[in-house]
Amino acid sequence: MEQNILDCVIVGSGPSGFTAAIYAARADLKPELYTGLEPGGQLTTTTEVDNFPGYPAGITGPEMMMDLQKQAERFETKVHYEMITKAEFSKEEGGVHKLYAGNKEILAKTVIISTGATAKYLGLDDEKKYAGGGVSACATCDGFFYRGKDVVVVGAGDTAAEEATYLAKLTKKVTMLVRKDVFRASKAMIHRVENTPNIEVKFNHELIGIEGENSLVERAMIINNQTQEKSSVDVDGIFIAIGHKPNTDIFVGQIDLDENGYILTEKGSTRTNLPGVFAAGDVQDHIYRQAITAAGSGCMAAMDAEKYLAELH
Secondary structure (H helix, E strand, O other), X not given: OOOOEEEEEEEOOXXXXXXXXXXXXXXXOOOEEEOOOOOOHHHHHOOEEOOOOOOOOOEEHHHHHHHHHHHHHHOOOEEEOOOOOEEEOOOOOOXXXXXXXXXXXXXXXXXXXXXXXXXXXXXXXXXXXXEOOOEEOOHHHHHHHHOOOEEEEEOOOHHHHHHHHHHHHHOOEEEEEEOOOOOOOOHHHHHHHHOOOOEEEEEOEEEEEEEOHHHOOOEEEXXXXXXXXXXXXXXXXXXXXXXXXXXXXXXXXXXOEOOOOOEOOOOOOOEOOOOOEEEOHHHOOOOOOOHHHHHHHHHHHHHHHHHHHHHHO
């Protein structure tokens, strides 16, 4: 029995994956989407989404992803609640790409990779306990909820410096916990932190625990790793800003990645170095990392895939 070769397979189910599906389905590419382990992606861990256009009253992350999925399915996108575990990409123009979900083999003329990125956490049990109750990995997503309050930012690089200066505009006070005695951030970002009066930097300090009633953050438990002295800071929010890891492990060695593992795409497009393989959303964007930019690049990827297929005929 000859195996069906699909026009378009989308790997990942965040805003970029589902937007790609909506556009690909409307272009009659009959896309099939594989959700991966976290259907809906990072947004499902965000309680309130207030910055996505078109939702004047705001919406929860999970609800928004359900809306996007329903819209994709309305145009007959086939959604598989499975994870792609292996990929064998063709290097030929018009070649067939092979994907595997466990033992199941999927053949496709175009593949849109929308596997996103995962925020890195410290690995404390308390981070899970207070997720959505004051622990966040995205200041631009959640900073608004801490207006006039006190927060902690954990991290020493550009991400941490950027999140701290962003939060300083909204909050009363930001306490930065830097594990070593120096920043890893660029000079420009360090100057911004130093010139912001309501940021206090605690060098050689680490977060060791979180306390609070009803799973809401009230205190950050910290330790000076030089003196071993423990103390606490009263705060309403704790932002973990130690970076993101793009979900590209299964593509290593096949597709061009940058030094941090993000997929490299051609400027102004979603094309990768392989014909018929496109990348959208946070898996190729370590700068903006927003639901709306991910959705925009998902639209671009579907249009790029449609154009690629049209030019093959």
